[in-house]
Amino acid sequence: MFRNQYDTDVTTWSPAGRLFQVEYAMEAVKQGSAAIGLRSKTHIVLGCVNKANSELSSHQKKIFKVDDHIGVAIAGLTADGRVLSRYMRNECINYSFTYESPLPVGRLVVQLADKAQVCTQRSWKRPYGVGLLVAGLDESGAHLYYNCPSGNYFEYQAFAIGSRSQAAKTYLERKFENFTDASRDDLVKDALMAIRETLQGETLKSSVCTIAVVGVGEPFHILDQGTVQQMIDAFEIVGEQEGPDAAAGQEASAEPEQGAGAGEGVAPMDI
Amino acid sequence: MNFMASKQPENSLLGPESDSQRTLYPYVTGTSVVALKYKDGILMAADMGGSYGSTLRYKNVERMKAIGKHSLLGASGEISDFQEILRYLDELILYDNMWDDGNSLGPKEVHNYLTRVMYNRRNKFNPLWNSLVLGGIKNGQKYLGTVSMIGVNFEDNHVATGFGNHLARPILRQEWHENLSFEDGVRLLEKCMRVLLYRDRSAINKLQIAKITEEGMTISQPYSLKTYWEFSAFENPTQGAVGSW
Numbered sequence: 001m002f003r004n005q006y007d008t009d010v011t012t013w014s015p016a017g018r019l020f021q022v023e024y025a026m027e028a029v030k031q032g033s034a035a036i037g038l039r040s041k042t043h044i045v046l047g048c049v050n051k052a053n054s055e056l057s058s059h060q061k062k063i064f065k066v067d068d069h070i071g072v073a074i075a076g077l078t079a080d081g082r083v084l085s086r087y088m089r090n091e092c093i094n095y096s097f098t099y100e101s102p103l104p105v106g107r108l109v110v111q112l113a114d115k116a117q118v119c120t121q122r123s124w125k126r127p128y129g130v131g132l133l134v135a136g137l138d139e140s141g142a143h144l145y146y147n148c149p150s151g152n153y154f155e156y157q158a159f160a161i162g163s164r165s166q167a168a169k170t171y172l173e174r175k176f177e178n179f180t181d182a183s184r185d186d187l188v189k190d191a192l193m194a195i196r197e198t199l200q201g202e203t204l205k206s207s208v209c210t211i212a213v214v215g216v217g218e219p220f221h222i223l224d225q226g227t228v229q230q231m232i233d234a235f236e237i238v239g240e241q242e243g244p245d246a247a248a249g250q251e252a253s254a255e256p257e258q259g260a261g262a263g264e265g266v267a268p269m270d271i
Numbered sequence: 272m273n274f275m276a277s278k279q280p281e282n283s284l285l286g287p288e289s290d291s292q293r294t295l296y297p298y299v300t301g302t303s304v305v306a307l308k309y310k311d312g313i314l315m316a317a318d319m320g321g322s323y324g325s326t327l328r329y330k331n332v333e334r335m336k337a338i339g340k341h342s343l344l345g346a347s348g349e350i351s352d353f354q355e356i357l358r359y360l361d362e363l364i365l366y367d368n369m370w371d372d373g374n375s376l377g378p379k380e381v382h383n384y385l386t387r388v389m390y391n392r393r394n395k396f397n398p399l400w401n402s403l404v405l406g407g408i409k410n411g412q413k414y415l416g417t418v419s420m421i422g423v424n425f426e427d428n429h430v431a432t433g434f435g436n437h438l439a440r441p442i443l444r445q446e447w448h449e450n451l452s453f454e455d456g457v458r459l460l461e462k463c464m465r466v467l468l469y470r471d472r473s474a475i476n477k478l479q480i481a482k483i484t485e486e487g488m489t490i491s492q493p494y495s496l497k498t499y500w501e502f503s504a505f506e507n508p509t510q511g512a513v514g515s516w
Contacts, residue, residue: 097387098383098384098387099376099379099380099383099384100379100380100383101377101379101380101383104372104374106370106372106373106374107370107372107374110370138373138374139373139374139410140373140374
């Protein structure tokens with residue numbers, strides 16, 4: 001995107017019917033570190049890449065618990081994300097107090113989207129520079145939504161946002177058909193594998209990522225580092241076993257497909 | 272002489288004019304409401320009387336109304352305040368429907384909303400002079416609760432307001448059990464309402480019974496209970512009396 005004379009104010013349309021400030025805000029989301037979400041019928045898993053600025057500092061918190069049944073992962077301006085999380089927590093707690101019942105995630109997401117829209121139509125405001133993956137439970141089951149700075153929201157089976165999210169999206173596109181009936185643990189495994197795709201060769205370890213789960217009968221919580229590392233170790237071992245076995249299979253039957261399969265199993269471990 | 276009278280808007284609750292705005296006592300009142308959980312949902316009974324002090328002024332007052340798809344509200348106390356509550360709930364249900372998503376407010380949510388309203392009004396010393404009974408069923412879960420004008424609320428398998436607490440609840444404590452059939456539930460309610468008719472001077476012999484199940488709410492046509500006044504103790508009641516009783 002190049003600078004032009006219609007991008008100073010959010011309240012100025014371009015002749016092509018675009019609001020450049022809103023589009024620039026969406027760019028900010030793309031620059032943030034990756035966050036992914038995926039859901040089955042009963043559970044939703046959120047994951048994000050957590051890179052600290054330097055060895056001396058701690059990493060930023062990008063996953064927030066909003067209520068027992070709702071959590072959010074953010075990408076972009078984390079400060080904006082924190083403010084919106086506080087708004088969401090407030091809405092949930094007020095609803096719970098008045099109705100003694102959890103706020104349906106579908107309604108929270110609409111309220112959030114309407115709040116974001118206001119900032120696209122006031123000359124003295126700027127759009128929020130953060131994309132939110134909202135995971136929550138409803139009367140109708142598990143839901144995953146994406147709220148963007150434009151004030152739009154979409155429901156997803158699985159999604160990834162932030163930098164290098166395309167790699168994760170490609171992985172999710174391949175696997176999403178299995179998600180609806182997947183078990184909770186398989187879902188977490190898929191989340192970790194999607195995060196690995198965004199790391200582009202770097203080793204996946206629990207110190208660079210954060211995983212959170214919410215489901216029917218399971219309140220929203222962030223998995224602790226030990227548990228996450230165990231799960232990573234579990235499927236990385238399986239990956240190594242698949243590699244040599246597939247290679248042996250290839251020698252035995254000499255089929256090009258299996259060779260490609262062996263390549264997939266072995267290659268990430270090679271690096 | 273007041274040279275610098277501070278201006279207050281007409282509708283302010285400060286100053287001498289404010290007392291005439293607050294509810295101090297009720298005017299047109301309804302008497303007891305009795306309700307119980309049964310196999311398929313909730314049964315609720317209330318008579319159709321609206322008393323003006325000791326005069327039985329209005330004899331066609333419906334004191335039970337459906338709220339949304341899942342709830343039933345019965346009220347005793349000031350009838351105009353009941354109508355005000357119905358207006359609040361109408362707006363609540365309207366906004367709930369306007370979301371047009373798969374979610375809807377169930378009886379538990381409505382009950383808690385009413386509790387907040389009643390308690391907040393009580394805190395402002397301007398109560399809605401009612402005792403409310405809120406019953407309903409949603410997704411197979413039966414719910415029956417009550418809220419008073421000071422915001423006291425609780426749930427139970429059977430509830431009543433006013434005189435019903437003293438005359439009907441003891442009967443229900445003895446005879447209510449889980450999974451009552453519709454006929455048994457009605458019979459039990461009628462037994463309670465008959466006692467109230469005999470002993471509560473603001474009760475009239477014209478009542479309705481409402482039922483709410485997963486299918487929806489139905490309310491009976493007004494009808495009367497059979498009463499028996501030929502007890503020998505009622506003939507020549509002063510015969511054995513000492514004093515003016």
